[in-house]
Amino acid sequence: MPAHVPLRPAALLLAALLSLSAQATLKPGESAPLLHTEAAVAGKAFAFDMAAALKKGPVVLYFFPKAFTQGCTLEAHAFAEATPRFAAMGATVVGMSHDDIATLKHFSTEACRDQFAVASDPGAATIKAYDAAAAANPERADRISYVIGQDGKIKFVHVGSDPLEHVERTQAAVKQLTGK
Numbered sequence: 350m351p352a353h354v355p356l357r358p359a360a361l362l363l364a365a366l367l368s369l370s371a372q373a374t375l376k377p378g379e380s381a382p383l384l385h386t387e388a389a390v391a392g393k394a395f396a397f398d399m400a401a402a403l404k405k406g407p408v409v410l411y412f413f414p415k416a417f418t419q420g421c422t423l424e425a426h427a428f429a430e431a432t433p434r435f436a437a438m439g440a441t442v443v444g445m446s447h448d449d450i451a452t453l454k455h456f457s458t459e460a461c462r463d464q465f466a467v468a469s470d471p472g473a474a475t476i477k478a479y480d481a482a483a484a485a486n487p488e489r490a491d492r493i494s495y496v497i498g499q500d501g502k503i504k505f506v507h508v509g510s511d512p513l514e515h516v517e518r519t520q521a522a523v524k525q526l527t528g529k
Contacts, residue, residue, distance in 0.1 A: 374480045374493055374506045381410075381497040382478040386470060388443065389454040391463035397443060399497075406439030407504070407526055408497045409519045412481040412490035413512075416448045416456040416467070420492070424512030425460035425467075431516050432464040438529040440496075442466075445481075447473055447489050496522040 375381065381399070388397035402408050411428065413421040428442055435442050442465040448456070450469040457467050468475075476482050476490045483491040494515040496505035505522035507515055 374508055375495065375503050377503050377505060379503050381495065381501055381503050382475070383501070384468070384475045384478075386445075386468050386475065387450045388466040388468035389450060389457040390461070390466040392454050392458040394450050394454060395466075397466055397468050400501075402441045402443070403497065403499050403501060405441060407441075407499060407523055409435060409440055409442045409494065409523065410479070410497060411442070411444050411492075411494040411515055411519065412476060412479065413444055413446050413492060414483060414489050416446055416452050417460065420510070420512050421446070422460045424492070424515060425456065426462070427513050427516040429460075429462040429464040431520055434520060435523060438523050438527045440523045440527070443468055445470055445475060445490065447471055447476065494519050496526065498526060 384399045386397055387394055399408065413424055415421055425444065428444065432442055444467040447470055449471050453467045453469050461467055470476050473482065473488045481490045481493045483489045492510060492512065492515065494507045495503055496519055498504045504526055505519065507518045
């Protein structure tokens with residue numbers, strides 16, 4: 350029997366574990382890490398405070414890899430279009446990436462259409478705290494969306510490459526959460 354055959358199950362196990370870690374996220378019921386960071390809406394920078402946002406209602410926090418890329422722009426357009434529906438349910442939408450605030454000021458106007466805030470995490474501290482780092486580049490976010498309840502707990506998580514699905518699924522989760 351060749352020497353490499355006994356290693357196959359170990360290699361398969363290692364590959365499975367690595368793929369699970371790439372999809373690791375915070376789970377519903379866990380406390381959402383509070384964040385306070387620089388964000389932009391309508392081209393203007395401001396200090397985003399998760400605790401303050403949660404006092405107003407649930408927060409949809411979605412992570413995206415990079416401003417002005419095709420999928421991220423499509424997702425921002427879809428969230429912009431849906432923001433009035435989220436607001437009617439009492440929810441705040443905020444996107445987050447590793448991009449610097451200067452880039453996000455432009456993105457907040459061009460792609461987000463002045464509808465919602467995008468937050469900067471250039472050091473990836475929040476991305477890491479939310480287990481939202483991309484496996485290929487841990488400094489960048491993966492495409493992950495969270496719905497966080499006013500109690501500060503994760504209520505819903507969606508991981509996937511389809512940007513439009515994030516909007517649809519988080520909207521359904523907020524509707525279920527708020528009953529609106």
